[in-house]
Amino acid sequence: MASGDADPIITVSKLRKVFNPDIVAVDDVSFSVTRGQIFGFLGPNGAGKTTTIRMLATLLQPSGGTMRIDGLDPVTDAAAVRRMIGYGAQDIGVDGDLTARENLRLMATFYHLPKREAIARTEELLTAVDLQQAADRPAMTYSGGMRRRLDLACALVPRPKVLFLDEPTTGLDPQNRTHMWDYVRGLNESGTTIFLTTQYMEEADKLAHQLCIIDMGRIVAEGTPKELKAAIGADVIQLRLPHEGLTEGRVALRAALAAVAGISDMSDYDEGVAVYAKDGPGKVAAIVRALDDAKIGFDGLNLSAPSLDDVFVKHTGRTLRVESVKPTGRTPWGGPRGPKRR
Amino acid sequence: MTVSEFLSETIGISHRWLLKTFRRPAFVFFALFQPIIWFLLFTQSFRAIADIPNFEQVTGTDNYLTFFSGAVVIQTVLTSSMQSGMGFVTDIETGYLDKMQVAPISRASILMGKLLADGVRIVIQTCVILVLAVALGVRFGSGPLGILVLLMLALAFGIAWAGISVFIALTTKDSEATLMIGVITTFPLLFLSTAVMPKELLPDVVQRIAVVNPISYIADALHALIITGLDWGLVARALVVILLVGFVSLGATTLLFRRAVTR
Ligand SMILES: Nc1ncnc2c1ncn2[C@@H]1O[C@H](COP(=O)(O)OP(=O)(O)OP(=O)(O)O)[C@@H](O)[C@H]1O
Ligand SMILES: [Mg+2]
Numbered sequence: 001m002a003s004g005d006a007d008p009i010i011t012v013s014k015l016r017k018v019f020n021p022d023i024v025a026v027d028d029v030s031f032s033v034t035r036g037q038i039f040g041f042l043g044p045n046g047a048g049k050t051t052t053i054r055m056l057a058t059l060l061q062p063s064g065g066t067m068r069i070d071g072l073d074p075v076t077d078a079a080a081v082r083r084m085i086g087y088g089a090q091d092i093g094v095d096g097d098l099t100a101r102e103n104l105r106l107m108a109t110f111y112h113l114p115k116r117e118a119i120a121r122t123e124e125l126l127t128a129v130d131l132q133q134a135a136d137r138p139a140m141t142y143s144g145g146m147r148r149r150l151d152l153a154c155a156l157v158p159r160p161k162v163l164f165l166d167e168p169t170t171g172l173d174p175q176n177r178t179h180m181w182d183y184v185r186g187l188n189e190s191g192t193t194i195f196l197t198t199q200y201m202e203e204a205d206k207l208a209h210q211l212c213i214i215d216m217g218r219i220v221a222e223g224t225p226k227e228l229k230a231a232i233g234a235d236v237i238q239l240r241l242p243h244e245g246l247t248e249g250r251v252a253l254r255a256a257l258a259a260v261a262g263i264s265d266m267s268d269y270d271e272g273v274a275v276y277a278k279d280g281p282g283k284v285a286a287i288v289r290a291l292d293d294a295k296i297g298f299d300g301l302n303l304s305a306p307s308l309d310d311v312f313v314k315h316t317g318r319t320l321r322v323e324s325v326k327p328t329g330r331t332p333w334g335g336p337r338g339p340k341r342r
Numbered sequence: 343m344t345v346s347e348f349l350s351e352t353i354g355i356s357h358r359w360l361l362k363t364f365r366r367p368a369f370v371f372f373a374l375f376q377p378i379i380w381f382l383l384f385t386q387s388f389r390a391i392a393d394i395p396n397f398e399q400v401t402g403t404d405n406y407l408t409f410f411s412g413a414v415v416i417q418t419v420l421t422s423s424m425q426s427g428m429g430f431v432t433d434i435e436t437g438y439l440d441k442m443q444v445a446p447i448s449r450a451s452i453l454m455g456k457l458l459a460d461g462v463r464i465v466i467q468t469c470v471i472l473v474l475a476v477a478l479g480v481r482f483g484s485g486p487l488g489i490l491v492l493l494m495l496a497l498a499f500g501i502a503w504a505g506i507s508v509f510i511a512l513t514t515k516d517s518e519a520t521l522m523i524g525v526i527t528t529f530p531l532l533f534l535s536t537a538v539m540p541k542e543l544l545p546d547v548v549q550r551i552a553v554v555n556p557i558s559y560i561a562d563a564l565h566a567l568i569i570t571g572l573d574w575g576l577v578a579r580a581l582v583v584i585l586l587v588g589f590v591s592l593g594a595t596t597l598l599f600r601r602a603v604t605r
Contacts, residue, residue: 054440082444085444089440092437095438110351110447
């Protein structure tokens with residue numbers, strides 16, 4: 001793949017994390033992040049995104065493999081790594097009892113900024129994330145979007161070389177999401193390398209220069225969003241089948257379409273079958289006719305140029321679509337959430 | 343890491359905890375009115391104790407208020423330090439502990455900052471008790487130096503005891519469990535000590551327990567400071583006990599904290 005060509009700032013090789021005794025959260029993951037880019041880590045719930053980011057951010061010991069951030073090892077050079085990274089956690093760790101200004105001042109203390117600089121940096125960041133108006137209110141009175149912005153500002157206090165953002169837009173409305181994207185792009189343009197995880201393919205598509213798709217602890221695809229979509233090499237026709245008898249429906253559908261010329265591939269996904277064809281629009285009529293002849297009913301047909309969702313479907317057989325906003329309960333030191341066992 | 347960095351981190355973290363404490367009205371209420379409630383409870387329901395024939399002989403005062411001032415101080419210090427660990431559980435749950443750990447700060451300052459804030463809270467609460475006691479007519483047997491020594495003992499004992507709570511918190515990661523285990527272990531110890539009843543008036547079995555109960559040693563020193571006067575022998579014994587408790591509780595907590603932090 002194309003990653004790792006240029007000057008890599010993060011390299012990860014055969015990274016593993018096994019939670020006791022046998023929950024494999026991250027399974028031999030290798031990738032590299034080019035300096036100055038936005039790197040996206042796209043995957044569904046439980047894929048291992050947070051676990052990976054926590055190992056890079058010095059919060060979790062890996063069970064195996066190596067990591068380097070700008071030449072330093074987060075395990076053995078944790079202190080030096082901490083000085084050059086910023087971390088925005090999935091669950092927003094701002095202190096709700098403190099105001100935005102107090103939260104930021106405390107961060108400045110943690111990074112040992114001299115008092116004058118701490119004050120200047122605080123005001124600068126409050127302006128950057130549009131929180132001057134609310135700066136003296138306890139953060140627990142903030143909206144979700146405001147808390148996210150404050151958390152981002154906290155992560156930016158040390159002017160990090162590498163910024164880790166774990167699902168920075170989960171739970172935000174579309175308008176706030178677009179704002180967050182603008183902040184992230186702006187930061188990246190001013191030179192910060194950004195490692196971002198997301199469950200939203202649209203976000204990965206729009207923001208990331210380079211992308212890894214992760215599922216069940218393994219990287220299933222990597223490349224630029226464009227490369228990944230181009231690799232499908234065809235339009236995608238998703239045929240949604242009735243829920244009852246889905247398995248038989250799929251078999252019948254595949255049989256019915258076997259004879260249709262120009263179909264390059266078919267793959268099952270959780271709601272039906274995805275059909276790949278070079279000239280999608282030109283094939284729809286033939287497909288519908290074939291299904292009609294075979295008396296196979298379907299609930300929906302969706303024709304599109306390939307999206308990252310199709311990339312995901314192609315590699316995992318499931319769609320990535322996030323139906324509803326998921327609860328963000330965390331268990332950093334505690335019990336597992338729906339562990340994957342092997 | 344330099345000493346000045348360590349100090350500024352610790353002070354920053356303490357400042358955070360104090361802001362949090364005093365910004366929660368319920369907390370302030372608890373912290374300040376709890377001593378008052380204990381005072382009223384102890385003194386009203388145990389009033390008759392002063393009528394026991396040799397009460398004055400064994401306590402050194404004929405005033406039950408004077409005797410119970412020391413008990414209320416201990417009671418408050420214990421209750422206050424028992425809650426110390428709960429802050430860590432919240433920080434684990436909200437992810438604030440992660441935020442601190444991602445920053446290039448010393449792990450020790452995270453612990454010290456919290457304990458320092460608890461210490462300040464305990465000193466303030468003890469002052470409230472002393473003022474209240476004076477207002478109720480208690481005359482201290484020791485002078486200003488004695489009061490100072492009393493505050494230092496309360497502070498040191500509070501921090502040492504808070505270490506136990508933090509240890510439970512980091513082990514269980516559960517705030518209810520932290521509080522419950524704290525209450526279940528601390529209250530019996532309190533009533534099996536010389537804090538609320540002079541040793542001579544305790545049943546034989548309890549006396550034997552009281553002798554090995556660390557709380558008794560703190561209680562003896564505090565009672566003396568309030569009732570009879572500054573007794574350096576008792577103060578020294580209390581300090582040794584505090585150092586022992588602190589060494590065990592803070593040592594174990596530090597180890598656990600290191601491990602929990604790096605895993
Ligand atoms: N502390 C832990 N103990 C045991 N298992 C854990 C722990 N943390 C995570 N896991 C498990 O590891 C797997 C990966 O979890 P992780 O949080 O990395 O996923 P994620 O990609 O961030 O998912 P999400 O989108 O839900 O945040 C999950 O199966 C999870 O249950
Ligand atoms: Mg996650």
